[in-house]
Amino acid sequence: MSSGIRRLYGITALFDNPEKLLNAARAVVKEGYKDYDSYSPYPIHGLDAAMKLKRSYIGVVTLVAGLTGATLLVIFAWWTNSVDYPLVIGGKPLFAWPSYVPLTFEMTVLFGAVSTVTALLAVWLGLPRNSHPLHETEFMKKVADDGFGIAIESKDKKFDEKQTKEFLENLGAEKVELVYYEARELTLGETVLDPKFITAIVVVALLSSAATYLGLNQMLLIRPWSSLNVQAKVLPETKSAFYPDGFAMRPPVKGTVARGQMPYRYANDLAGAEKYMQNPLLPTKHVMEVGKRDFNTYCSPCHGYFADADSRLQGQFPVPPSLHIDSLVTAPDGLYYEVITNGYQGVMPSYARQIPRDERWAIIWYIRALQQAQNPGEVAEAK
Amino acid sequence: MSEGSYGEVIDYTKAPPLLEGNPTLSKIDESIAAPMEKFPSKKYFMALSVTLTMLLIGAVALGYTLYYGIGMWGNNIPVGWAFDITNFVFWIGIGHAGTLISAVLFLFRQRWRTAIARFAEAMTIFAVMCAGLFPLIHLGRPWYAAFVFPIPTQHGVWINWNSPLIWDVFAVSTYFTVSLMFWYIGLIPDLATMRDRTTNWFKKKVYSILSMGWRFSNRHWQQYEKVYVILAGLATPLVLSVHSIVSFDFAVSILPGWHTTIFPPYFVAGAIFSGFGMVMTGLIIVRKVFNLEYIITTDHLEKMAKVTLLVSMMVAYAYLMEPFIAWYSGDPVDWYLVLMRATGHYAVGFWIMVTCNVFIPQLFWFKKIRRNVAVLFVISLLINVGMWLERYIIIVTSLYRDFLPSSWHIYVPTIYDFGVLIGSFGLFFTLVLLFARSLPVISMSEVKGVAESAHPTHIGVEHE
Numbered sequence: 149m150s151s152g153i154r155r156l157y158g159i160t161a162l163f164d165n166p167e168k169l170l171n172a173a174r175a176v177v178k179e180g181y182k183d184y185d186s187y188s189p190y191p192i193h194g195l196d197a198a199m200k201l202k203r204s205y206i207g208v209v210t211l212v213a214g215l216t217g218a219t220l221l222v223i224f225a226w227w228t229n230s231v232d233y234p235l236v237i238g239g240k241p242l243f244a245w246p247s248y249v250p251l252t253f254e255m256t257v258l259f260g261a262v263s264t265v266t267a268l269l270a271v272w273l274g275l276p277r278n279s280h281p282l283h284e285t286e287f288m289k290k291v292a293d294d295g296f297g298i299a300i301e302s303k304d305k306k307f308d309e310k311q312t313k314e315f316l317e318n319l320g321a322e323k324v325e326l327v328y329y330e331a332r333e334l335t336l337g338e339t340v341l342d343p344k345f346i347t348a349i350v351v352v353a354l355l356s357s358a359a360t361y362l363g364l365n366q367m368l369l370i371r372p373w374s375s376l377n378v379q380a381k382v383l384p385e386t387k388s389a390f391y392p393d394g395f396a397m398r399p400p401v402k403g404t405v406a407r408g409q410m411p412y413r414y415a416n417d418l419a420g421a422e423k424y425m426q427n428p429l430l431p432t433k434h435v436m437e438v439g440k441r442d443f444n445t446y447c448s449p450c451h452g453y454f455a456d457a458d459s460r461l462q463g464q465f466p467v468p469p470s471l472h473i474d475s476l477v478t479a480p481d482g483l484y485y486e487v488i489t490n491g492y493q494g495v496m497p498s499y500a501r502q503i504p505r506d507e508r509w510a511i512i513w514y515i516r517a518l519q520q521a522q523n524p525g526e527v528a529e530a531k
Numbered sequence: 532m533s534e535g536s537y538g539e540v541i542d543y544t545k546a547p548p549l550l551e552g553n554p555t556l557s558k559i560d561e562s563i564a565a566p567m568e569k570f571p572s573k574k575y576f577m578a579l580s581v582t583l584t585m586l587l588i589g590a591v592a593l594g595y596t597l598y599y600g601i602g603m604w605g606n607n608i609p610v611g612w613a614f615d616i617t618n619f620v621f622w623i624g625i626g627h628a629g630t631l632i633s634a635v636l637f638l639f640r641q642r643w644r645t646a647i648a649r650f651a652e653a654m655t656i657f658a659v660m661c662a663g664l665f666p667l668i669h670l671g672r673p674w675y676a677a678f679v680f681p682i683p684t685q686h687g688v689w690i691n692w693n694s695p696l697i698w699d700v701f702a703v704s705t706y707f708t709v710s711l712m713f714w715y716i717g718l719i720p721d722l723a724t725m726r727d728r729t730t731n732w733f734k735k736k737v738y739s740i741l742s743m744g745w746r747f748s749n750r751h752w753q754q755y756e757k758v759y760v761i762l763a764g765l766a767t768p769l770v771l772s773v774h775s776i777v778s779f780d781f782a783v784s785i786l787p788g789w790h791t792t793i794f795p796p797y798f799v800a801g802a803i804f805s806g807f808g809m810v811m812t813g814l815i816i817v818r819k820v821f822n823l824e825y826i827i828t829t830d831h832l833e834k835m836a837k838v839t840l841l842v843s844m845m846v847a848y849a850y851l852m853e854p855f856i857a858w859y860s861g862d863p864v865d866w867y868l869v870l871m872r873a874t875g876h877y878a879v880g881f882w883i884m885v886t887c888n889v890f891i892p893q894l895f896w897f898k899k900i901r902r903n904v905a906v907l908f909v910i911s912l913l914i915n916v917g918m919w920l921e922r923y924i925i926i927v928t929s930l931y932r933d934f935l936p937s938s939w940h941i942y943v944p945t946i947y948d949f950g951v952l953i954g955s956f957g958l959f960f961t962l963v964l965l966f967a968r969s970l971p972v973i974s975m976s977e978v979k980g981v982a983e984s985a986h987p988t989h990i991g992v993e994h995e
Contacts, residue, residue, distance in 0.1 A: 165984070166984075166985065166986060166987050167987040170987045173749075185748045185749060185750050186748070186749035187746065187747045187748055187749065188747060188749060188752070189556065189720075189724070189747060189975075189976060189979050190720075190752075190976040190977065190979045190980035190985065191749070191752040191753075191755070191756050191980065192749070192985075192986060192987070193986045193987065194986075194987055195749050195752075196749070196753050199749060199750075201749075201750065201753055204753055204754050204757040206754055206757055206758060206761070207757065207761055210761050210765070214765075224681070225692040228681060228689035228690075228692070229689065229691075229692055232687075232689065233687050233688050233689055235688065235689070235691070237691055237693045237694075238693060240693060244692075244693055247692055247693040248692060250698045250701075250702065250772065250775075250776055250779075251692065251697075251698055251701050253768070253772055254698075254701045254702050254705045254769075254772065254776075255701070255705075257705055257709060257765045257766075257768070257769045257772075258705040258708060258709065260761075260765055261708070261709045261712055261713075261762055261765050261766075262708065262712070264758055264761055264762065265712045265716060265758065265762070268716075268754055268755070268758045269743065272751075272754045273751050273754065273755075275743040275744055275745065276740075276743035276744050277743070277744040278739050278740075278743075278744040279744070280744060280746060282746055283744065283746070288727060288746065288747075289727045289728075291747045292723055292724040292726075292727035292728070292747060293556065293557050293560055293724065293727070293728070294555065294556030294557045294560070294979075368674075371598075372597060372598045372599075372600075373672075373674070375600070375672070376672075
């Protein structure tokens, strides 16, 4: 430890009651000392005035931070709810400011309190600091308990070892002592590049990444956390001891049709479809709109927006025939339905999975409308 | 009349001393630090074994709950918010007395608060910790709690800023943070005193780190006191806002019995009431176990009893106003609910609640009872029971009889419900006991500041 030279920090004086401290503080100010401080186990009424301390402006931090917190909350709530992902809740407007009032208040308090405390400790008081020369002195121990003291630092312009000591003794101090410190206490021996420090950082990094990996990638996959993956239910294509045939999946009950599973009798039977299928919908405005939407989504990339084979795929896919040629204009609805449902000669794929049954018929109405628009009169004749 | 027939003449212009027996400053330090410096007594370990057993019961109940899901509880539809939200509101309420005592009484310059503030603040922190546990486990899958924070996720949706449940999250976490800082700032000078008192090298290290190298400098005290006032000023409206926001969880819904505008002040009054009850329970134990009767005097307890009486009557006002508004509104569902509370399945709980919260505190009108520590202790326990039942009655009765008779369902708690409740008490009191052993339960610097002759008399000195 004795690496450095001992230097004088200052002179400390202890008094046995607060009144003496108050008078001493006044005398020290009168004498013209600047680098001094009073020490007491609790704040003493009137000492700030005796030391002629300026009033504290730390409240400005609270004000600025509090207003910042309030502003940030309102901006953040507005941006998330109205801009980034607009969400209408309970029929309220996107920017429902009355709802933000409670949180604006909370954020004012949170930002204000956290900033004030941080500013107090780190900026105003310069803490944490456990290396001050006064630490571990008898003076500090007494002051922490029931002593009242003054310390005049050696860096003060008026400081003179002998004179200052005499001055403090004359003020009625019980005990006057010189406090020394080692130069090492000013320049901290530890640096950021200390191998111990780096090792500690690396170990902490490894441990926390291992813990994160185990927690998120291993622990969450075992019971009970895996309860979303492992549920008491049967999955498709699995066994079940419950049914005599051992299958978990059940065939439909005889003579019934599941919802949305209407059997299609003319699969790959173009002739049958042409002969027996009829469009079950009426060409209402809604049907036309659905047909247009689906046609533009699914059909138009190859067939073009007007069904005139104006492919947008630029030859990357076979260009289909125009739907305005005579044979197609006069073809029955069943042909269109069968082609949409099961595809055509390996060139056009099946759209049965993408387009529900009724929407296919709506598309056919829309195709008819397009044909009529291109060839007025002819569709009506064919019908 | 002869002299002396007036009996003892009391000087009412002078407040009684805040500390009994005019102790010296180092005597104060010594007795506050004693629980930390001596090896604890047998009583302490007995108390700790009881609280740890309760904690263990809670851990087992919680383990079952987490493993098998919250189906282990009695919750059902429509009573989906039974024990856990009751416990949440109960513990948050307990937590309100601490900040109230330390911040509000500080702003009102009630210097008697010095003896009880630290303990009340610590209770606040522990109570909020217990409270935070319940919404978390009520999720069933606690790791989904992350969704209540405004974090960017892959699905792109942000939190709903219009929801009282989100306000709750922000209010409770702000309250916890601010209370913790308030508590810690108050602890720093005492930790420095402990640092300079202790001889054990390990304790010295810990106290040095925690006290951050505080030096009792007056230039520091000046800033410190200013910040303390600012924090008290921030914490005071915060206390009122937090329980108001908790009450919004109920008041913003449309259930009969919940949808009332009286809820925010009613909840705040209830919170202060239950908090004072719990602080009284804790203080009476602590002053007895650690021989601090001359710092936490009977005068302190009497003052707390007076506040409790006042708040009890505020709660009583709310109890009267609820049925009145239900009747006056002419809403048959609201009125039916009032009848169900008083005469239905949970009527016993309701009447115990009214007795404990309204009738029994009326005993505090008598000075003899206010100054009888044993009676105070019993009454404070009864207040805790009453206030827990209040939240239970509010939550369960409103849910089990709502607008739609087809959804009516009775609620019966299971042993796992009780297990988790017992566990939260175990957690709370374990933390209180550990706190009493490791940190000063009473603020040394503040108590020294209210000792006789602690401050200059200013006689013969011009006052600036």
